[in-house]
Amino acid sequence: MTTPTAMAGLPAVSPALGKKLLEGLELVDQRLREVVDHDDPFIADASGHLVEAGGKRFRPMLTLLAAEIGEGRSPEVVDAAVGVELTHLASLYHDDVMDEATLRRGVASANAAYDNSTAILVGDLLFGRASEIVAGLGAEAVLIQAQTFVRLCAGQIQDDRQSTDEANPLEHYLKVLADKTGVLIATAARYGAMFAGCPSERIDTLREYGELIGMVFQLSDDILDIVSDAEESGKTPGTDLREGVLTLPVLYARQSTDQGSARLRELISEPLVDDALHAEALGLLRAHPAIEQAREHTQRLARRAADLARTLPASDARDALEALPLAVASRTS
Structure with missing residues (x-):
């Protein structure tokens, strides 16, 4: 039910x-x-x-x-x-x-x-x-x-x-998200x-909107995997990090060139099966500007989806579609 x-x-x-x-x-x-x-x-x-x-x-x-x-x-x-x-x-x-x-x-x-x-x-x-x-x-x-x-x-x-x-890792990852989730x-x-009889231009708008919000959904998952609290979310944080999965925050951290990020770059160069190293990397990543970069990227895609929704005819449904991407981008679970 x-x-x-x-x-x-x-x-x-x-x-x-x-x-x-x-x-x-x-x-x-x-x-x-x-x-x-x-x-x-x-x-x-x-x-x-x-x-x-x-x-x-x-x-x-x-x-x-x-x-x-x-x-x-x-x-x-x-x-x-x-x-x-x-x-x-x-x-x-x-x-x-x-x-x-x-x-x-x-x-x-x-x-x-x-x-x-x-x-x-x-x-x-x-x-x-x-x-x-x-x-x-x-x-x-x-x-x-x-x-x-x-x-x-x-x-x-x-x-x-x-x-x-040969691929740009960030471009590769975003294309994977568009295909795998979007x-x-x-x-x-x-x-x-x-199947509700919309004209072709509205169908195209909603298709593009859906792909964007799908990417936003997965990118917010990437961030939550790092910043979430296990007791609140019911999920073990840092699962992708442990398995060596290259998510958006990790990719941004890998691209950083400042000396203060050297230890984090070293840790995230491979899967982190050791509990102590995993905990160290998770703590460093949570404090790294890469998290905010990933949030900003996610918000940009969410705003693009909301902009598309605003081109649809005024209605309660349009209002919901406009608000949804930013809510997905900001979710905490």
Whole structure:
């Protein structure tokens, strides 16, 4: 059952719009449960594992919100939101195998609850279910789904490889974010506008808006991974740092040339498996100007997304879309 927590982080929502979105999310959740069900109880249980764990439902919420720029929610808009969320859920099954995760959304990850092979195959099954749903929305939607999936996978591959010697590490990372995270959120907003009858220029605006807010979402995660308090966030800080993942604050710190940053640059040149070295690097990074540089970069992208939202017709939905990027950029959890 969808609760108001699914609306967390969505500012400037009037009571009437909030009611519409919550009703829409209820329909999305009902449809998700129908779609992941299966005659085989084991497959049904494994397929529904992350659906039942909940989550923010950010992507379907954005589909529903974008639809309010046009004619509003319809069965096609709900199915589009379900297709996007299924694609996202499927990618999480695969991500958890690749990351050897043990927890997801406060419950055991699928690979931990079952095994790697099951998690991979269930992820594939959910991708197939998403394709089934999108196929009912027409040829253009199928093409968009395929193009989105290609970019999503390419972004994941490039992320695993990190930056090549020839590439600018910062440019490489931002492109990876656009592909790995931004593209699916772009499709979420695009579908909402498409299936609510918006003209092509508004669909394009919302697609671009969605890609930007997707990048903002991931960049704010990068910052939170470093600055968050474990007791408040419920997450272990510095996970990316421990694994040697090059996130935006780390990239800015690596680019610094001042003598005072020499020790930090030395520490973050490789994964930090030693607890003492990890703690030292985390403390130095938290105090480094790289954090503020990363925040400023994230805010710039958020302002670009808000500027795009301001070009849409005046409405409660536009106000929410305008406020959302800066709220995502400033979130604390």
